Amino acid sequence: MLFTLYKRGDIWWYQGTHEGKRHRGTTGVKRRDEASRKLIEIQERILKESEERKSGEKLTFTRAAIFYRKAGKPLRFVEKMEDYWGETLVSEITPGRIKQAAVEIFPKATGATRNRHVIVPTQAIINHAASLDLCAPLRMKRFKVETKTKKPATWEWVQEFMKHSNPHLGALCCFMFLTGARVSEAVDVRWSEVNFLTSKVLIRQTKVGKERQAHMPPELVKALQAIEGEREPEGKVFKYSSRHTVKPQWNKVFRRCNIEYLTFHSCRHGFATTLLHRGVDPITVAKLGGWADAQLVFNTYGHAMRDETLTNVLVTNPDTAESHKVVKLNVNKVVSGKE
Structure with a gap:
C-alpha cells in the first residue's frame, strides 16, 4: 500500500493504490502533520475493509448461522434459511438473490410473509457475522407491505367468548387479552x-x-383458578400443544353462537388498543405487552384512535366533564332538528 499526500488549495488530499484499486480523497485538514495522522487512519480503514472482504469471500451461510446460534439469537425461521442457502458463500448472497429466493419459496405469499420468513432471518444472520468483522453488512429494501386495519377485541367481546367456550379455551382468550x-x-x-x-x-x-x-388482573386470576384443578407444576396451563391444536376449538365457538369472528391476534391487538384509548402512552404499552419498539405500537395500533372529540380531554376535568356531555347532547339535538 503506497499513499501520498498532495495539496489542493489550503487542504491536503491523498491518493494511492491497494490491491489494484485506486483510492483518492480529502483529509479535510490544512496542516501537513494533521494530514499525515489522518492518512494513517484512512490506510487502517482501507486495510480493515479489505480483510473483511477476504473473510466474506470464504464465509459460508452455514458457518454464519452457527455464529448466530451460538450468540443466542432468535431462531424463528432460521432453520429454513439454513436449508435453503446451505454452503453458499455469504459474499454471493446479494439483495437481489434474497428477493428471488423469497419469491421462489413463497410464490403466492404476501410481501409481509416474504419479509418475515426470508429477508429478516437471512439478513439477521449475515449482519451478525458482519458485527464480528467476518463479512460486509447487508442492507436491502424489503417487499412492500399493505397495511391492514386490524379488528381489536374488547373486554365485552372476551366475556361473551368465554361464556360459549370451554373453561380452558375461555381462560386462554382472557389471558391473551389481559396480558397481550x-x-x-x-x-x-x-x-x-x-x-x-x-x-x-x-x-x-x-x-x-x-x-x-x-x-x-383479578379477572384473569379468577379464570386461571377455575381451571387449576390437579395441576402439575411443569404442566401447561391451557393443555394445548400448539396454536394449531387451539385453532379447531377456537373456530367451533363461532359456529355454536352468534358472535363476531376474531382471530387470536385480535386479543393482543385489543390489549394495545384499549390501553391507548385509556390514555396509556405507547412506551408503557410496549413495555407491558412485550413490544420491542414503542414506535411499532404507535404505527400499528395508533390508527384506532379516530374519535375527533377526544380533544375535549385537553380542557376537561372531573368538575366540567358532565357539562361537556350536556353541550355535546344539545348540539346533536340541534343538528337532528329535535330542538
Missing part, C-alpha cells in the same frame, strides 16, 4: 410460572427471544 401475549406464548405457559400471590406470570416471548413478567 401471542397465542404461541400463551400456550407455552407452565403452572410453575404462574404466581397467584403476586399476580404475576412469566411469558417467554419467542418472537424476540426474551422473557417478561406480566401482571394478571
Whole structure:
C-alpha cells in the first residue's frame, strides 16, 4: 500500500493504490502533520475493509448461522434459511438473490410473509457475522407491505367468548387479552410460572427471544383458578400443544353462537388498543405487552384512535366533564332538528 499526500488549495488530499484499486480523497485538514495522522487512519480503514472482504469471500451461510446460534439469537425461521442457502458463500448472497429466493419459496405469499420468513432471518444472520468483522453488512429494501386495519377485541367481546367456550379455551382468550401475549406464548405457559400471590406470570416471548413478567388482573386470576384443578407444576396451563391444536376449538365457538369472528391476534391487538384509548402512552404499552419498539405500537395500533372529540380531554376535568356531555347532547339535538 503506497499513499501520498498532495495539496489542493489550503487542504491536503491523498491518493494511492491497494490491491489494484485506486483510492483518492480529502483529509479535510490544512496542516501537513494533521494530514499525515489522518492518512494513517484512512490506510487502517482501507486495510480493515479489505480483510473483511477476504473473510466474506470464504464465509459460508452455514458457518454464519452457527455464529448466530451460538450468540443466542432468535431462531424463528432460521432453520429454513439454513436449508435453503446451505454452503453458499455469504459474499454471493446479494439483495437481489434474497428477493428471488423469497419469491421462489413463497410464490403466492404476501410481501409481509416474504419479509418475515426470508429477508429478516437471512439478513439477521449475515449482519451478525458482519458485527464480528467476518463479512460486509447487508442492507436491502424489503417487499412492500399493505397495511391492514386490524379488528381489536374488547373486554365485552372476551366475556361473551368465554361464556360459549370451554373453561380452558375461555381462560386462554382472557389471558391473551389481559396480558397481550401471542397465542404461541400463551400456550407455552407452565403452572410453575404462574404466581397467584403476586399476580404475576412469566411469558417467554419467542418472537424476540426474551422473557417478561406480566401482571394478571383479578379477572384473569379468577379464570386461571377455575381451571387449576390437579395441576402439575411443569404442566401447561391451557393443555394445548400448539396454536394449531387451539385453532379447531377456537373456530367451533363461532359456529355454536352468534358472535363476531376474531382471530387470536385480535386479543393482543385489543390489549394495545384499549390501553391507548385509556390514555396509556405507547412506551408503557410496549413495555407491558412485550413490544420491542414503542414506535411499532404507535404505527400499528395508533390508527384506532379516530374519535375527533377526544380533544375535549385537553380542557376537561372531573368538575366540567358532565357539562361537556350536556353541550355535546344539545348540539346533536340541534343538528337532528329535535330542538
